[in-house]
Amino acid sequence: xxxxxxxxxxxxxxxxxxxxxxxxxxxxxxxxxxxxxxxxxxxxxxxxxxxxxxxxxxxxxxxxxxxxxxxxxxxxxxxxxxxxxxxxxxxxxxxxxxxxxxxxxxxxxxxxxxxxxxxxxxxxxxxxxxxxxxxxxxxxxxxxxxxxxxxxxxxxxxxxxxxxxxxxxxxxxxxxxxxxxxxxxxxxxxxxxxxxxxxxxxxxxxxxxxxxxxxxxxxxxxxxxxxxxxxxxxxxxxxxxxxxxxxxxxxxxxxxxxxxxxxxxxxxxxxxxxxxxxxxxxxxxxxxxxxxxxxxxxxxxxxxxxxxxxxxxxxxxxxxxxxxxxxxxxxxxxxxxxxxxxxxxxxxxxxxxxxxxxxxxxxxxxxxxxxxxxxxxxxxxxxxxxxxxxxxxxxxxxxxxxxxx
Numbered sequence: 001x002x003x004x005x006x007x008x009x010x011x012x013x014x015x016x017x018x019x020x021x022x023x024x025x026x027x028x029x030x031x032x033x034x035x036x037x038x039x040x041x042x043x044x045x046x047x048x049x050x051x052x053x054x055x056x057x058x059x060x061x062x063x064x065x066x067x068x069x070x071x072x073x074x075x076x077x078x079x080x081x082x083x084x085x086x087x088x089x090x091x092x093x094x095x096x097x098x099x100x101x102x103x104x105x106x107x108x109x110x111x112x113x114x115x116x117x118x119x120x121x122x123x124x125x126x127x128x129x130x131x132x133x134x135x136x137x138x139x140x141x142x143x144x145x146x147x148x149x150x151x152x153x154x155x156x157x158x159x160x161x162x163x164x165x166x167x168x169x170x171x172x173x174x175x176x177x178x179x180x181x182x183x184x185x186x187x188x189x190x191x192x193x194x195x196x197x198x199x200x201x202x203x204x205x206x207x208x209x210x211x212x213x214x215x216x217x218x219x220x221x222x223x224x225x226x227x228x229x230x231x232x233x234x235x236x237x238x239x240x241x242x243x244x245x246x247x248x249x250x251x252x253x254x255x256x257x258x259x260x261x262x263x264x265x266x267x268x269x270x271x272x273x274x275x276x277x278x279x280x281x282x283x284x285x286x287x288x289x290x291x292x293x294x295x296x297x298x299x300x301x302x303x304x305x306x307x308x309x310x311x312x313x314x315x316x317x318x319x320x321x322x323x324x325x326x327x328x329x330x331x332x333x334x335x336x337x338x339x340x341x342x343x344x345x346x347x348x349x350x351x352x353x354x355x356x357x358x359x360x361x362x363x364x365x366x367x368x369x370x371x372x373x374x375x376x377x378x379x380x381x382x383x384x385x386x387x388x389x390x391x392x393x394x395x396x397x398x399x400x401x402x403x404x405x
Contacts, residue, residue: 001055003046004177004219005229011044011053014283015210015290017326021350022058023214023318029355032348041322043213043220045283049228052201052220052283054213057175077380079110081246082168085195086114089164093193095120102162102187104147104180105170109135116140123160125151130343148176152183161189168197169247172217177229185233185257194235194255196226200242202277203249208400210290211323211373212248222277223268226253236260240268248376294327297402301333304369311396312367313337314381315374316344316356323373323398325351334371338362340384362388369404371396 002009019038027036042055089095101115106124108131115122116139124142126132132144145151165184174180184194201220204212213220227237239254239262251268276282304311313320316339324334330352337349338359347356362370362385370388372378375397382389389395395405 001044001057003049003051004053004175005051005225006046006049006232008046008048011046011051011055012280012283013042013044013055014280015043015213015287017041017043017210017213017290017322020214020322020325022062022216023321023350024216025350026316026344026347026356027350027353028347032353036350038351039215041213041215041326045280046225047280049225050222050278051225051229052222054215054218056215057218058215077246077377081243082111083114085166085252086111086118089193089195090115090118090120093164095163097121099163100161101164101166104165104167104184105173106135106140106142107131109138109140109142111166111168112140113138123162147183148179149183149186150179152186155187160187161192162187163189163192165192165194167194169199171196171221172198172219175218177219178232181230181233181235184255185230185235188235188257190257192256196253196255197250199247200249200251201225202272202275203244205283205286206400207248208289208293209248210286210293210326211319211399214318214322216318221251222272223251223253223265224272224278226255227269230255238262238265240265242268245379246376293399293402297323297398298327298329298333300396300402300404301329301371305333309368310335311369311371312362312365313349313354313371313373314359314362314385314395315339315372315377316341316347316349317374319376320373321350321352324349324354329371335367336361337373359384362393363391366391366393369394369396371398373398375399 003011020041021036021038040056044055045052097119100121102123103112104125106126112122112124124135124140125147127146132142135142198221201222230237235255236259238256238260241252243250311334313334316337336357337354338357344356345358372395
């Protein structure tokens with residue numbers, strides 16, 4: 001393969017999670033036990049532009065149209081974080097009735113709804129039909145398509161230009177990075193602003209977050225790799241914010257058509273270089289560390305099973321599918337999984353077959369332990385499951401070191 005950003009041949013692999021099913025390909029009850037498609041899951045580093053990426057490419061339609069059941073509104077933390085960002089943009093950018101905010105991967109419209117309530121026109125773009133339909137039902141104009149340069153040219157030809165483009169947790173999902181960024185550059189007005197959010201690859205490596213690797217995530221970003229990517233398209237990374245508690249550590253990048261970097265960005269770039277994110281040596285031993293985490297988690301679960309303890313899982317998220325499959329956790333060790341997303345309930349986890357249930361069963365069935373597959377939402381889950389914990393239930397956190405809380 002060649003690097004998805006700069007085109008350099010043969011990025012250097014450093015993590016192999018084997019052949020796994022698609023993380024969002026939840027299984028219907030009548031299909032449990034049937035063969036599931038599996039694909040190699042290998043992660044590599046590009047020494048020229050510093051982008052971390054998987055080596056396999058599954059067609060986007062299979063990932064985000066056929067299987068995708070993620071709805072942002074089911075997470076209180078995600079919605080409150082997004083609404084605060086929207087309010088800040090309205091104030092700092094002076095957005096009003098003559099502005100246009102475009103969100104790429106707008107999901108169920110929770111974020112754009114906030115702008116509409118403030119009197120700011122919006123346009124959502126999302127290829128997932130169920131999520132787009134949910135947004136439209138809320139009054140959020142939405143195009144059910146993949147975004148790229150061709151769509152941006154079409155919108156421009158119709159007189160559409162964006163004052164703000166928001167791309168939260170989508171740039172990791174894009175195989176054609178250059179087409180995506182070129183599209184943003186083409187659609188953005190000259191004095192406009194792009195904000196992009198994605199988990200930072202530094203926290204992935206430093207905290208052993210190997211379960212955030214799956215086929216739907218093509219790329220894993222640093223400021224270094226984002227800076228190199230956007231400059232290729234006449235854009236400039238000018239600022240960055242860090243949210244350590246969001247999705248295991250998230251960066252928000254501020255990108256414009258003018259070159260005006262802040263001191264905060266300069267400090268973050270220097271921090272990444274000092275940490276070694278621009279050198280393969282930083283990533284080289286990650287695979288060995290992951291094998292240790294997997295072995296420790298498996299030993300912990302087997303020990304609990306030997307003691308007669310019951311274990312359920314919390315969060316039918318993509319990271320949960322990676323964790324269960326790469327570690328080899330079947331229904332003998334984690335009997336079932338709960339998730340607030342009603343669209344997932346009644347389905348089964350890919351590859352390992354745990355049934356997905358309503359979180360209410362944590363009180364009625366009372367498992368001794370709950371493995372937090374969605375550990376990135378631990379603060380939110382603690383609040384939701386206060387009664388379960390008060391009754392003596394215990395959480396298991398899988399990374400960076402498996403432990404019972």
